[in-house]
Amino acid sequence: MSVESFSLSLDQLDDSTPQTDDGGLPISPVLPAYEQVANQLQELIIKGTLAVGERLPAEGEMATQFGVSRSTIREALRGLSSQRLVHTKRGVSGGTFVAEPSSEHVHTYLETTIGLLSGADVVSVDEILEARELFEEPAARLAAGRRSEDDLSRLSATLAPGDGTDPPHGFEGHKEFHFAILKASGNQLLDVIARPVFSVLETRFVRDRASSGFWAAVEADHQDIFDAIAAGDSEASARFMHSHLERLRPMYERFDRAVQMPND
Amino acid sequence: MSVESFSLSLDQLDDSTPQTDDGGLPISPVLPAYEQVANQLQELIIKGTLAVGERLPAEGEMATQFGVSRSTIREALRGLSSQRLVHTKRGVSGGTFVAEPSSEHVHTYLETTIGLLSGADVVSVDEILEARELFEEPAARLAAGRRSEDDLSRLSATLAPGDGTDPPHGFEGHKEFHFAILKASGNQLLDVIARPVFSVLETRFVRDRASSGFWAAVEADHQDIFDAIAAGDSEASARFMHSHLERLRPMYERFDRAVQMPND
DNA sequence: GTCAGGCTAAAGGTCAGACACTTGGGGGTC
């Protein structure tokens, strides 16, 4: 339990990543102190030496133990906390605690990262679309076999409310419907990974909201998928999802090169 | 280009999450300054206002512009740099630069995060295994249709070298073989996402290396998959990959609860 | 003319110390 028992220090030149730049140059043989501290703490957390929820020593204490100043410790902690490995609390009961892993953070991280990757043309919209199909079709298939009553009611809540055209609901509902299917797949990892992929498409690559006829077709697709899932028909679910995604494809596609114009 | 034109300041109480349901948990109505600074910079980077490779003002300048101390700026930058949004360089030509997105960092982040999620029982080994199958089967299918000559030679390099049993190569080659297929799928996003899933299984959940007969069967599987990919037979590739993964499954499974009871 | 070596300045890295703010608990008052 007590953290005093760890060997916290950084006398030696810890070069854990002798990164070779594309040319092959060994880079930065000496790491800044805050990075060494962060690396050591990260290792303790990942290896489980520091248990989830456990409180680290106060910043001042750690500074003494590591033999660095408090500012250095704080910079290290900022890095860890932005990776959601720790979180801090102020006040007398405050301190730095090992954070409990949560899929929420993965969403936001993946969303921004995939967004950046696509913005930098490291991945294309086509690849994102393809990945999405790769994820959501199996999700629909799994959902048909596993959906609980809760899943079903959550799904039906995202369907068209019955009246005519409804652009606002059509869009929000669209998003919620797909999220609900991912959740109903029963595989949290799939959910965690597929959601950001979908989000990136929605927030960065939606071309146009199309006609009301388009949304009506989308609603019909959703209904078909829902019915198949409710009926427990895995193959039909996957098939309907496939054709649904094919219908959506033109809504996102060809957006790669359209970013040139500065008319935001 | 010039960064002086941005509005960098934080006079008001930026409460991005003013959640105060009288019954619920009121959440930190005021964010620390370093977090507000980090949020503002992050937004500038994500929105592309700060272009990739661009240099931010020196820490001292930003301190002036934001109206905070240099320490606060530095803490904000440490957070951004641990998210690989920026990187810093020392010396006269140094400074803080907007980092170019790279899939390498996503690997390491996802690997540690998925590892933590599984360690905390947020996701089970079964879910990871299932996700892996969901990713690698389509990867094999895609690879059959898209593989380049380079892909093929990379793949064949990971196959059994021809001699008898070879546990060391069998293991390393196994890993490389699967990575090579992901790459050959031609979908970088799939590659980026599936690799860490595989890595987590290998590094955290490998039960035993089994018999040499097991590895011989693995090598035979690999050969089958390779042949199907080389022949461009998508369905056969996926099918062989499927049965291969089924064979591997017991190598990882049932590791969840094996840590629990030391009873005898 | 070329090259080695040292000087310089810009910018990040580190430190020490101080004070402010937050927050839970303890103790006193009514």
Add this chain to the structure above:
DNA sequence: GACCCCCAAGTGTCTGACCTTTAGCCTGAC
């Protein structure tokens, strides 16, 4: 027993100084 005030522990922030790294420039020797 309820309320209020004060205290202590810990994070948050600031100041100002100095160290270290690094590229460019300058100088001088060969």
